[in-house]
Amino acid sequence: MEIRNQKDFGAGLMYMVIGLFFTYMATQYQMGTAAKMGPGYFPFWLGLVMTALGLLILIKSLSAKAAIEKIPPFNWRVIGLITGSVVLYGILLPTMGFIVAVFVLVFMSASASHEFSWKGTLVNAIFLIAFTYSVFVLGLKLQFPLLPFFLQ
Numbered sequence: 001m002e003i004r005n006q007k008d009f010g011a012g013l014m015y016m017v018i019g020l021f022f023t024y025m026a027t028q029y030q031m032g033t034a035a036k037m038g039p040g041y042f043p044f045w046l047g048l049v050m051t052a053l054g055l056l057i058l059i060k061s062l063s064a065k066a067a068i069e070k071i072p073p074f075n076w077r078v079i080g081l082i083t084g085s086v087v088l089y090g091i092l093l094p095t096m097g098f099i100v101a102v103f104v105l106v107f108m109s110a111s112a113s114h115e116f117s118w119k120g121t122l123v124n125a126i127f128l129i130a131f132t133y134s135v136f137v138l139g140l141k142l143q144f145p146l147l148p149f150f151l152q
Contacts, residue, residue: 015054023047
């Protein structure tokens with residue numbers, strides 16, 4: 001059996017591993033029933049669906065009709081920028097506030113790709129700040145520091 005589409009094979013394998021992990025972890029919680037769901041019910045079934053989806057993708061990657069695709073070389077710079085932007089967001093949020101943290105998150109993660117211009121990234125950052133502010137602060141009434149500590 002030949003792996004014709006390495007990308008789909010890897011994605012299917014990843015979905016299966018994550019799905020099985022969540023399914024296993026959900027068994028540590030009370031399940032309940034469909035009428036009265038416990039805390040483990042939804043993650044258990046979601047994990048099973050994710051595992052089944054992964055298996056379907058994995059099997060399709062082995063079929064004769066699958067497009068031949070290789071996995072490109074691993075790009076550590078992109079992984080570092082994306083992971084670093086999320087870590088930096090967590091560090092900046094308590095001291096520099098919500099607006100600065102989201103702005104830095106968007107610009108740093110956008111620098112991981114050559115497809116984004118600074119103008120498009122600026123529009124994206126402004127939209128994301130407005131949207132997340134309206135959802136989390138106005139809608140859900142969560143309290144975040146909005147501005148840096150020296151401006152409050």
